[in-house]
Amino acid sequence: MSSINKRITIKEVAKEAKVSPSTVGRAIGGYGYVSGQTRRKILKTAKKLNYHPNLLASNFRRQKTHTIGLIIPDITNPFFTTVARGVEDQARKKQFKVFVCSTDEDPDIEKEYIDDLIQRRVEGFVIAPSTGGGKHLFNLQSDKIKFVVVDREVKNLKADTVHSDNVDGAYRLTNYLIKLGHRRIGIINGAMQTSVAIQRFTGYKKALLESNVPIVDALVKGNDWRMEGSYKHTMELLTSKFPPTAIFAANNILGVGVLRALREMGLKVPTDMSVVCFDDVPVASLMYPFLTVVAQSPYTMGKLAAQILLERISGQGPAERQDIVLKPNFIIRESCRPPRNSGEIHILSGMEDK
Amino acid sequence: MSSINKRITIKEVAKEAKVSPSTVGRAIGGYGYVSGQTRRKILKTAKKLNYHPNLLASNFRRQKTHTIGLIIPDITNPFFTTVARGVEDQARKKQFKVFVCSTDEDPDIEKEYIDDLIQRRVEGFVIAPSTGGGKHLFNLQSDKIKFVVVDREVKNLKADTVHSDNVDGAYRLTNYLIKLGHRRIGIINGAMQTSVAIQRFTGYKKALLESNVPIVDALVKGNDWRMEGSYKHTMELLTSKFPPTAIFAANNILGVGVLRALREMGLKVPTDMSVVCFDDVPVASLMYPFLTVVAQSPYTMGKLAAQILLERISGQGPAERQDIVLKPNFIIRESCRPPRNSGEIHILSGMEDK
DNA sequence: ATAATATATAGTAACGTTATCAGCTCTGTT
């Protein structure tokens, strides 16, 4: 029935409705003066001719696209897709479209995507910087391109940000393990070039220092956010001379790697090893062994970031930069117990069905 | 340093390099004749002035966008994000960008997104139709808009498709359970408006019929692809008069719902219940109870779909429509055992660490 | 040597929309 290929333009509609093209433009675009009568007539004939506005032309003329870019490091990580959902929902409210780009943690791809989207004249970005990325963000800033940073911070970059209180979250998880009696707590961290990793490590150290538990280098592992590394590092911990009695995984993906390694070594959680994790693992949390975590609010993060960005775009935002810090949510489940040979009593009554 | 806001155009570059705007266009766009010398000069001054081509203008002029749309029902489902990765990787190879839109299984949102992307003049779509959607695909076709359907088929729609052999996969899973001795096999299916659900049900029935196992209505559940429904239906199965000894979940999300219900009822897999699942559950598969599944190849699906679409766009594809069927990969893990009180011997030596 | 062709550049006209301006009609106010 309908056909975009006929390429009906405003002119054809104008001729058919016996008005000028500019009037059609006003009627359909909803700007300027049009009488109710002619508007109705125009909309009717537009429908009849199956007119579809050419946004390519419109965007070009106005040099606006009503589009923002979302740059995330990994589209298969549910954390980031949930951020994406938050961004999209908020954008949809304001009639904005979102270009989602996954950089695979590669700064080059990140730059490539950002450049391309600039050429396509997106009106702003929500960016979760990739590991080692972030340098071009300074250029963005000098180019007066609007953007909001989510999840990870970039050193010395003065920009609007939305992120979790990583120090506090890591502190609470570690402290929880200490209070259970653990003294040898391994940490499987992500890439130390990311603020997130640094901050979570800070929280980890803070808890240990506070309780006078020594920080042992051999228990500190990690250099990227991939599961493979996490698996490898956990294996190293497990096969070392003095393996830990508990492991802190610095995000959901790393947490899965830890669990895989434990499983392969035939170690059970929490009987043989206590495990805590930063981030909730959506699917895993529904199954054994039911991780104790601090859960972030990725949806809220995305939503707030988009909100701030869209305010900036429409010129409503405050002059000073905004830095929104969300407290993560501490959820105690059944993945921890006091260490095997500790003198401590069993504080938890976990699931003991193994 | 650089500044997009100066809005350097081809004209400025031309003036600076003392050539005509059209020559600059050819040098930068890489079409038509330009001598090596002037090209170098132009590229140099373009860089000096920090010229960024305005794709808005270029796309408009050529009525091409080098962009395709990807429509998926649920961006938080790892199956679809992996499809997305496949599509993106393939598109990147051909210098195409991908607009990823998640419809939340809502046909109205689906139509809205498709219409918007048409107005933005994407050059084609890869579509995993939402439940109950697909009607507007017929319009797309009469509008001569190119698209490839992935994962789910649309009845009577003659279009290029890429999907799994759902009948066969379901058949193999069900048959496996039967051979283990199960006679009461529950199925938690998705929305029966989707081809996928119908085909998996067909495979299920085929296996039962072939072995003369009666098809019991009370064991057949499901009407959408959400976890909540799956959880509820599993609960119904478990609390019914004659509960099944095994459950077949028709996709990964439903599988998680099944496991959650089992967990809450205190039933262990595979001791108390055997479970098989269509789709691999990426995170869950690394943990207990280690599901037996038929795994699809979402990445390949996305890649092939994009490949076919891009061929169509560049006019290379064959005249006849292509229908690519991928065989799912049967992976036996430890989530199944013979039923408790069956006379069968234990065929499997699963993980018996419970 | 001359014609034919390839190479290189410039000039011009679109692509379809919207911003701006000009003109006209209709209110309502002085």
Place this chain on the structure above:
DNA sequence: AACAGAGCTGATAACGTTACTATATATTAT
């Protein structure tokens, strides 16, 4: 009755690029 102003419509000129045409020069074929 004159006039200000709002309401409505139409003509025109962009937005920045690329397709096309025209012209000039270099290269090759005859």
